[in-house]
Amino acid sequence: MADRAAARRRELVMSAYKVFSTKGYRTSGVADIVREAGVSHGTFYNYFDSKRHILDGVLDYAVELLLTGVIEEDQPQEAATLAELADQFRAMLGRLFALVEDQPGLVQFTMLDAAAIDDELVGRLLELISSFGVLATAYLDNGAERGFLPSDLDTKIAGEGLLSLMMSAVIPSLRGPVTADDRARHIDALVGLAFGGIAAR
Amino acid sequence: MADRAAARRRELVMSAYKVFSTKGYRTSGVADIVREAGVSHGTFYNYFDSKRHILDGVLDYAVELLLTGVIEEDQPQEAATLAELADQFRAMLGRLFALVEDQPGLVQFTMLDAAAIDDELVGRLLELISSFGVLATAYLDNGAERGFLPSDLDTKIAGEGLLSLMMSAVIPSLRGPVTADDRARHIDALVGLAFGGIAAR
Amino acid sequence: MADRAAARRRELVMSAYKVFSTKGYRTSGVADIVREAGVSHGTFYNYFDSKRHILDGVLDYAVELLLTGVIEEDQPQEAATLAELADQFRAMLGRLFALVEDQPGLVQFTMLDAAAIDDELVGRLLELISSFGVLATAYLDNGAERGFLPSDLDTKIAGEGLLSLMMSAVIPSLRGPVTADDRARHIDALVGLAFGGIAAR
Amino acid sequence: MADRAAARRRELVMSAYKVFSTKGYRTSGVADIVREAGVSHGTFYNYFDSKRHILDGVLDYAVELLLTGVIEEDQPQEAATLAELADQFRAMLGRLFALVEDQPGLVQFTMLDAAAIDDELVGRLLELISSFGVLATAYLDNGAERGFLPSDLDTKIAGEGLLSLMMSAVIPSLRGPVTADDRARHIDALVGLAFGGIAAR
DNA sequence: AATGAATGAGTCTTCATTCAT
DNA sequence: AATGAATGAAGACTCATTCAT
Numbered sequence: 001m002a003d004r005a006a007a008r009r010r011e012l013v014m015s016a017y018k019v020f021s022t023k024g025y026r027t028s029g030v031a032d033i034v035r036e037a038g039v040s041h042g043t044f045y046n047y048f049d050s051k052r053h054i055l056d057g058v059l060d061y062a063v064e065l066l067l068t069g070v071i072e073e074d075q076p077q078e079a080a081t082l083a084e085l086a087d088q089f090r091a092m093l094g095r096l097f098a099l100v101e102d103q104p105g106l107v108q109f110t111m112l113d114a115a116a117i118d119d120e121l122v123g124r125l126l127e128l129i130s131s132f133g134v135l136a137t138a139y140l141d142n143g144a145e146r147g148f149l150p151s152d153l154d155t156k157i158a159g160e161g162l163l164s165l166m167m168s169a170v171i172p173s174l175r176g177p178v179t180a181d182d183r184a185r186h187i188d189a190l191v192g193l194a195f196g197g198i199a200a201r
Numbered sequence: 202m203a204d205r206a207a208a209r210r211r212e213l214v215m216s217a218y219k220v221f222s223t224k225g226y227r228t229s230g231v232a233d234i235v236r237e238a239g240v241s242h243g244t245f246y247n248y249f250d251s252k253r254h255i256l257d258g259v260l261d262y263a264v265e266l267l268l269t270g271v272i273e274e275d276q277p278q279e280a281a282t283l284a285e286l287a288d289q290f291r292a293m294l295g296r297l298f299a300l301v302e303d304q305p306g307l308v309q310f311t312m313l314d315a316a317a318i319d320d321e322l323v324g325r326l327l328e329l330i331s332s333f334g335v336l337a338t339a340y341l342d343n344g345a346e347r348g349f350l351p352s353d354l355d356t357k358i359a360g361e362g363l364l365s366l367m368m369s370a371v372i373p374s375l376r377g378p379v380t381a382d383d384r385a386r387h388i389d390a391l392v393g394l395a396f397g398g399i400a401a402r
Numbered sequence: 403m404a405d406r407a408a409a410r411r412r413e414l415v416m417s418a419y420k421v422f423s424t425k426g427y428r429t430s431g432v433a434d435i436v437r438e439a440g441v442s443h444g445t446f447y448n449y450f451d452s453k454r455h456i457l458d459g460v461l462d463y464a465v466e467l468l469l470t471g472v473i474e475e476d477q478p479q480e481a482a483t484l485a486e487l488a489d490q491f492r493a494m495l496g497r498l499f500a501l502v503e504d505q506p507g508l509v510q511f512t513m514l515d516a517a518a519i520d521d522e523l524v525g526r527l528l529e530l531i532s533s534f535g536v537l538a539t540a541y542l543d544n545g546a547e548r549g550f551l552p553s554d555l556d557t558k559i560a561g562e563g564l565l566s567l568m569m570s571a572v573i574p575s576l577r578g579p580v581t582a583d584d585r586a587r588h589i590d591a592l593v594g595l596a597f598g599g600i601a602a603r
Numbered sequence: 604m605a606d607r608a609a610a611r612r613r614e615l616v617m618s619a620y621k622v623f624s625t626k627g628y629r630t631s632g633v634a635d636i637v638r639e640a641g642v643s644h645g646t647f648y649n650y651f652d653s654k655r656h657i658l659d660g661v662l663d664y665a666v667e668l669l670l671t672g673v674i675e676e677d678q679p680q681e682a683a684t685l686a687e688l689a690d691q692f693r694a695m696l697g698r699l700f701a702l703v704e705d706q707p708g709l710v711q712f713t714m715l716d717a718a719a720i721d722d723e724l725v726g727r728l729l730e731l732i733s734s735f736g737v738l739a740t741a742y743l744d745n746g747a748e749r750g751f752l753p754s755d756l757d758t759k760i761a762g763e764g765l766l767s768l769m770m771s772a773v774i775p776s777l778r779g780p781v782t783a784d785d786r787a788r789h790i791d792a793l794v795g796l797a798f799g800g801i802a803a804r
Numbered sequence: 805a806a807t808g809a810a811t812g813a814g815t816c817t818t819c820a821t822t823c824a825t
Numbered sequence: 826a827a828t829g830a831a832t833g834a835a836g837a838c839t840c841a842t843t844c845a846t
Contacts, residue, residue, distance in 0.1 A: 042811050165366065246820095
């Protein structure tokens with residue numbers, strides 16, 4: 001049955017995600033994955049051609065986590081005013097911090113580990129970043145349409161910039177636990193920077 | 202003589218940089234490095250304890266390239282007005298683009314490849330990013346002191362944000378050559394974003 | 403019913419013959435055989451204990467092809483004169499060439515592939531060659547009895563020699579297609595060699 | 604030094620020959636070869652790209668054994684009469700028997716085992732057989748030139764036939780030890796067959 | 805009688821590192 | 826100080842076979 005197979009696949013992908021995000025891709029062996037999943041080597045190779053092959057699925061899973069964890073109900077079209085957009089941005093930053101705290105290996109795996117495997121994966125990651133940028137752009141386009149953002153704003157580049165600011169917020173978390181206070185300061189400062197620039201009154 | 206030894210060391214580091222930034226650290230073997238340097242395996246191990254060990258030197262070298270290539274004469278204290286600071290930012294972005302074009306592997310190696318080796322190196326990289334952030338902060342502190350930036354600006358976080366914006370500018374270059382026009386649009390948009398936020402008039 | 407089972411068996415043997423004579427025994431997997439036969443792995447093992455086990459059946463089938471294809475109606479007792487025996491030899495060579503052309507993998511499989519499996523199979527093959535030799539001997543014994551061959555001819559060894567000459571004719575076909583002309587030259591030369599030796603006037 | 608390397612190479616080839624001709628290529632592991640040679644796995648791969656790769660060298664070595672063991676001083680041009688050629692043929696058959704007895708795995712490895720590895724090796728083997736055939740042809744051409752063999756003899760095909768007769772002599776040895784008497788009978792009968800055909804007076 | 809998912813022992817190959825010369 | 830041949834631990838992958846359904 002296809003259901004059973006799909007379940008096994010997902011089971012293996014989740015095991016691999018767990019292993020990879022904990023030990024790193026290179027350090028992890030197929031043996032670690034199958035031990036985690038409780039199946040044999042042979043079963044692994046019934047579902048994936050190679051260790052490299054399952055990585056694609058793992059990355060998909062990680063992206064799924066990121067998207068559902070950060071975007072959630074804050075859809076691009078929902079903001080009607082600049083303040084509402086700022087609130088969305090603020091909320092997303094909050095959820096991103098929470099996600100990074102909950103899944104310590106997620107960012108390191110997605111951003112750093114996966115990028116060192118091979119050129120194809122670098123390509124996929126860049127494409128991924130690009131599509132996240134497009135997503136960010138959609139929020140700005142909504143603002144421009146509704147008139148609460150300047151019509152001459154280069155929403156594409158600004159979107160990428162917003163995304164980048166979000167990533168910069170996450171970097172300190174990679175070094176270790178961040179206090180709630182630090183987190184709040186970061187969120188405030190970044191919202192301020194994003195919406196008013198460094199020279200904001 | 203120590204001079205000779207230091208020269209050999211540097212020679213090996215530069216060979217390793219060339220190899221790593223071309224093929225990646227994991228894919229490159231000690232054999233590649235010694236072939237590039239024209240010495241034997243044994244010689245390599247006379248100067249470095251391990252393949253991992255030379256990576257530290259290579260990373261230092263890469264940072265040296267980044268610092269000298271991007272900062273150059275634009276020192277933190279030099280800007281006397283907001284416009285001059287913007288010019289500095291603009292100039293640095295320009296030199297960053299040029300550097301990335303000239304050394305295609307540099308960013309990928311520094312940001313992506315090196316980060317996937319081990320936790321110690323991740324730590325070093327984060328520290329590096331942090332020190333770049335501190336550098337960025339110095340520019341903003343100068344502005345706050347001279348009074349052309351708001352005194353309540355969180356210069357630390359804003360500095361990290363500026364750095365992150367610079368990095369975001371570079372990402373498209375990883376995918377392939379970027380036209381001069383694109384580059385100019387990026388620089389304009391990012392300077393606008395950094396100094397006025399997305400809502401700038 | 404046993405009939406149904408026997409049919410399945412034969413079906414599997416023929417699939418295995420097709421697969422083995424195309425890809426070779428070692429390179430072929432049980433998966434190839436069952437795919438060719440359109441049954442499952444489990445069914446295969448209902449009929450054969452192992453991959454090695456079906457090989458016995460495949461070899462039988464190959465021998466059947468060889469015997470029916472080459473001997474046909476030219477039975478040992480039918481030649482009444484030396485010239486008739488030569489005609490028989492000639493006819494068999496012709497049919498051997500035709501068979502090799504029609505079933506390119508047959509000889510390679512029987513002679514080369516099967517012989518590299520294990521000692522037991524080498525034994526079976528040698529026995530097979532021996533029984534072919536006995537068959538060849540029967541033709542010579544008929545000649546000796548009827549008086550058109552020397553009575554002191556060592557028919558056993560000469561029979562094996564004849565067989566060997568037939569095999570030598572086939573070797574070039576293993577390398578690729580042989581022209582009709584080449585085939586004719588081979589047949590003529592080999593008949594001459596067999597019946598008159600190299601020094602025949 | 605190239606000498607040392609060449610010696611190691613040969614050492615490994617001879618170990619591999621020993622192992623392959625005893626256990627067969629597929630059954631033998633690289634582990635067996637390096638154990639026999641007393642070196643490490645790594646060393647093996649310093650000299651050969653793969654297990655398959657050393658097989659080429661082993662086959663060369665086997666051919667070397669065959670050529671030096673069977674031909675020895677009996678060069679093509681040496682026979683001045685038909686009787687002398689027959690003596691050469693007889694002597695070679697004798698040495699072939701001796702070689703097969705001395706190196707039981709040689710023929711099985713060369714003829715059977717090697718032929719089941721891959722198509723490239725089958726090609727090489729067929730080429731080898733062909734070159735042996737050319738060698739046999741040289742003996743017959745010498746006879747034709749000197750006038751003790753018919754000028755219209757198809758020396759190429761007859762040469763291949765002679766070779767094949769020699770091989771047929773060896774087949775019984777593959778099954779087990781052959782008595783001196785049997786050997787003598789084989790030699791007599793095959794010389795008779797080769798030189799006078801089955802119908803010789 | 806048929807299915808096909810699961811098994812896991814077995815093998816090749818890589819490459820950082822050592823050390824005798 | 827330099828050489829480079831030798832090392833061997835480590836790990837990915839295959840495939841004949843089993844057995845619960």
